[in-house]
Amino acid sequence: MTTAAERKPSVGEFILRTRAVGPALALVVAVALFSLTTRTFLNADNLSLVVQQSLVVGTLALGQTLVILTNGIDLANASIAVLATLIMAKMALGGGSAPVALVFGIVVAVAIGAISGGVVTGLRLPPFIVTLGMFTIVTAAARIYASGQSYPVSDPLLGWLGNRQYLFGRIEVTYGMGLALAMFLVAWYALTKTAWGRHVYAVGNDPEAARLSGIHVRRTVLSVYVVAGLVYGVAAWQALGRVPNADPNAYQLGNLDSITAVVLGGTSLFGGRGSVLGTLVGALIVAVLRSGLTQAGIDSLYQDVATGILVIVAVAVDRFARGRQA
Amino acid sequence: MTETPVLAARGLVKRYGRVTAMDGADFELLPGEILAVVGDNGAGKSTLIKALSGAVIPDGGQILVDGEPVRFHGPLDARRHGIETVYQTLALADAQDIAANLFLGRERRRGGLLGRVFRLLDSRGMRAEAERVLDELGIGIRSMQQPVETLSGGQRQAVAVARAAAFGTRVVIMDEPTAALGVAESAKVLDLIRRIRDRGLPVVLISHNMPQVFDIADRIHVHRLGRRVAVASPRTHTMNEVVGLLTGALRMAEDGTVEEARPTVPAGTPE
Numbered sequence: 001m002t003t004a005a006e007r008k009p010s011v012g013e014f015i016l017r018t019r020a021v022g023p024a025l026a027l028v029v030a031v032a033l034f035s036l037t038t039r040t041f042l043n044a045d046n047l048s049l050v051v052q053q054s055l056v057v058g059t060l061a062l063g064q065t066l067v068i069l070t071n072g073i074d075l076a077n078a079s080i081a082v083l084a085t086l087i088m089a090k091m092a093l094g095g096g097s098a099p100v101a102l103v104f105g106i107v108v109a110v111a112i113g114a115i116s117g118g119v120v121t122g123l124r125l126p127p128f129i130v131t132l133g134m135f136t137i138v139t140a141a142a143r144i145y146a147s148g149q150s151y152p153v154s155d156p157l158l159g160w161l162g163n164r165q166y167l168f169g170r171i172e173v174t175y176g177m178g179l180a181l182a183m184f185l186v187a188w189y190a191l192t193k194t195a196w197g198r199h200v201y202a203v204g205n206d207p208e209a210a211r212l213s214g215i216h217v218r219r220t221v222l223s224v225y226v227v228a229g230l231v232y233g234v235a236a237w238q239a240l241g242r243v244p245n246a247d248p249n250a251y252q253l254g255n256l257d258s259i260t261a262v263v264l265g266g267t268s269l270f271g272g273r274g275s276v277l278g279t280l281v282g283a284l285i286v287a288v289l290r291s292g293l294t295q296a297g298i299d300s301l302y303q304d305v306a307t308g309i310l311v312i313v314a315v316a317v318d319r320f321a322r323g324r325q326a
Numbered sequence: 327m328t329e330t331p332v333l334a335a336r337g338l339v340k341r342y343g344r345v346t347a348m349d350g351a352d353f354e355l356l357p358g359e360i361l362a363v364v365g366d367n368g369a370g371k372s373t374l375i376k377a378l379s380g381a382v383i384p385d386g387g388q389i390l391v392d393g394e395p396v397r398f399h400g401p402l403d404a405r406r407h408g409i410e411t412v413y414q415t416l417a418l419a420d421a422q423d424i425a426a427n428l429f430l431g432r433e434r435r436r437g438g439l440l441g442r443v444f445r446l447l448d449s450r451g452m453r454a455e456a457e458r459v460l461d462e463l464g465i466g467i468r469s470m471q472q473p474v475e476t477l478s479g480g481q482r483q484a485v486a487v488a489r490a491a492a493f494g495t496r497v498v499i500m501d502e503p504t505a506a507l508g509v510a511e512s513a514k515v516l517d518l519i520r521r522i523r524d525r526g527l528p529v530v531l532i533s534h535n536m537p538q539v540f541d542i543a544d545r546i547h548v549h550r551l552g553r554r555v556a557v558a559s560p561r562t563h564t565m566n567e568v569v570g571l572l573t574g575a576l577r578m579a580e581d582g583t584v585e586e587a588r589p590t591v592p593a594g595t596p597e
């Protein structure tokens with residue numbers, strides 16, 4: 001006898017419920033399209049490069065996903081990561097210990113996340129405004145701290161994530177890829193297998209219902225900003241693994257790029273619905289589009305146009321899906 | 327003869343800006359009874375039960391559980407005293423499934439290392455329990471993994487009622503649980519309320535439906551303009567009398583008899 005709880009959902013239900021399925025299909029289609037239309041896209045080196053190019057924005061998008069799930073948004077994420085790269089690089093350059101520099105950069109990122117979260121929850125201000133302010137402040141702070149210079153990084157620990165290995169002697173895999181994958185899996189576990197994750201979704205879905213259900217709404221939201229700060233700190237380390245140079249003018253559109261990845265991954269900007277695995281796919285979609293369109297000889301401005309259209313389509317699909325459910 | 331009320335309140339006050347939602351409200355729930363709370367829209371019924379369930383912190387007055395003064399700082403405090411509430415808005419997380427909603431805010435973890443260190447939820451256990459609870463209440467929902475937003479109004483209401491019924495150990499409070507339901511579904515909820523009472527739990531039922539109230543309640547708390555104006559009994563009072571009390575056309579004398587409101591103050595005259 002099968003009981004109701006064991007009844008397997010139908011394929012249609014599964015697709016509707018698993019929001020990452022649509023984006024995954026889009027990714028497969030994009031890869032197939034570029035593989036067929038260009039001769040340079042489908043090979044191990046290029047695919048590895050595509051993944052490497054998505055690491056920093058993908059990691060920023062991971063933190064962004066957590067914030068967006070609470071019905072928030074984080075415009076400061078890339079600026080926090082840039083400040084952290086500068087702290088890491090400058091501290092290590094000044095003869096400081098690299099582990100201390102790494103940890104200190106991450107701690108500063110966590111602290112800034114905590115401040116954003118504290119202001120959002122403590123003063124009940126809209127996350128858009130709070131993180132816009134934080135973006136402005138942190139960007140300026142990074143430039144002041146850098147005094148108009150960029151700082152090369154030669155320390156092996158700070159650049160460690162750029163180390164590579166060859167799988168099957170062919171496929172180039174960096175340590176950064178391994179770390180990013182691990183972080184996405186941990187976040188997926190925390191969001192879907194723990195009470196904290198359920199609370200994050202509930203708070204984003206309907207904060208008043210969450211409160212009446214005994215969830216500490218503000219504590220949950222604050223914890224999300226702190227965890228996101230930690231993720232941005234790691235994004236800084238990823239950035240130094242990609243390019244061993246801390247530049248105050250890097251990733252200026254990183255906040256918007258991360259939102260793009262989140263939205264393309266099927267997470268709702270209205271909060272409470274979405275998944276980090278979708279975001280992983282979304283980040284890859286952006287990188288695949290960039291690479292594929294480049295190989296197809298399409299100017300990068302048109303690539304922006306294509307990405308922009310995709311974002312709007314993704315949000316429209318979300319709106320439509322919500323409209324049908326309500 | 328005088329029993330200690332399971333849940334009581336004295337002189338509760340709650341203001342929202344210039345609106346006084348509660349204006350010295352008293353309340354008493356006796357062991358094992360079904361107490362109906364009736365009153366016009368805006369009389370302050372929901373505010374009263376939110377204060378009793380910790381969702382609203384009153385500006386003044388006192389709440390007593392089994393005769394002991396308590397202070398609720400949030401819904402969790404009331405829950406810890408065994409007070410469970412079905413809010414008028416249901417307080418469900420629409421995007422989450424039935425089992426998740428039933429256990430929202432009190433999720434169960436797996437035993438051992440997985441639960442303690444890795445905080446792993448016992449999802450299967452919670453699903454099985456959710457299924458058992460809904461089954462027991464005779465609510466026919468196929469899959470515990472259905473998001474709540476895919477349910478009908480009645481089914482959603484049933485999930486919220488089931489949540490309160492499953493976890494209440496001292497008092498169950500329901501704010502208009504049948505308002506969105508058809509006749510058959512309402513009958514089910516009323517049946518459920520009786521069964522909760524028969525388990526020994528007192529129930530507070532807010533309702534607009536007078537026949538329903540007279541059918542099920544042991545006593546009737548009449549609320550008007552932010553306070554209790556009378557406690558009536560379905561055995562000794564008529565529906566017309568209760569309606570008169572809640573509109574202010576009638577008043578209850580010290581000895582419990584119902585009479586015309588003082589004719590010396592014309593209706594609508596400010597004090």
Ligand SMILES: Nc1ncnc2c1ncn2[C@@H]1O[C@H](COP(=O)(O)OP(=O)(O)O)[C@@H](O)[C@H]1O
Binds near residue numbers: 372373
């Ligand atoms: N959160 C709130 N903010 C402002 N006014 C409120 C709030 N909650 C209730 N009120 C007001 O308090 C009064 C009583 O409301 P309520 O307790 O919901 O009454 P009832 O449940 O009897 O219809 C109404 O005038 C309502 O508008």
Ligand SMILES: [Mg+2]
Binds near residue numbers: 371372414501
């Ligand atoms: Mg009400």
